[in-house]
Amino acid sequence: MDAPRFRVGIIGCGDVARRFHAPAFAAQPDVAIVGATSRSKVSADRLAASYGATSYSTVEALISAQQPDLLVITTHESARIEPLELGLRAGCDLFVEKPLFASVDQDRIAVEDYLLTQIGRASCRERV
Numbered sequence: 001m002d003a004p005r006f007r008v009g010i011i012g013c014g015d016v017a018r019r020f021h022a023p024a025f026a027a028q029p030d031v032a033i034v035g036a037t038s039r040s041k042v043s044a045d046r047l048a049a050s051y052g053a054t055s056y057s058t059v060e061a062l063i064s065a066q067q068p069d070l071l072v073i074t075t076h077e078s079a080r081i082e083p084l085e086l087g088l089r090a091g092c093d094l095f096v097e098k099p100l101f102a103s104v105d106q107d108r109i110a111v112e113d114y115l116l117t118q119i120g121r122a123s124c125r126e127r128v
Helices: 015-026 041-050 059-066 081-090 104-127
Strands: 006-011 031-037 070-073 093-096
Touching: 006 015, 006 059, 015 031, 015 041, 015 070, 031 041, 031 059, 059 081, 070 081, 081 093, 081 104
Parallel strands: 006 031, 006 070, 070 093
Antiparallel strands: none
8 A cells, every 4th residue: 555645633633523524534545644632632542543543642742753744723713823833833734624713813923923934944945
């Protein structure tokens, strides 16, 4: 069997992730769910086990161990900014449940962080 083209980490393993997002991503032939983390260790363990993935206690640990291509962020909107920022800094693509954040200020901070991340990548490429 070929290695999956996209390695996916699930952040927030509640009902929405378990019923909708994880099954939809896992159904794609070129996708593998490689890790999961959640406020509830039981939820993360259960979702990870369902897909042959590993459960992690933090977003940082998942990113460090698995180096996913994509993070699926399905936490409550009040808890989305940290995993989004960590994912951007790690170079992950992001799929974020709506609404993006609980406040307009959080939206602005995330967009600024994304733009700074992209500018940093562009300047690194120019130097190489």
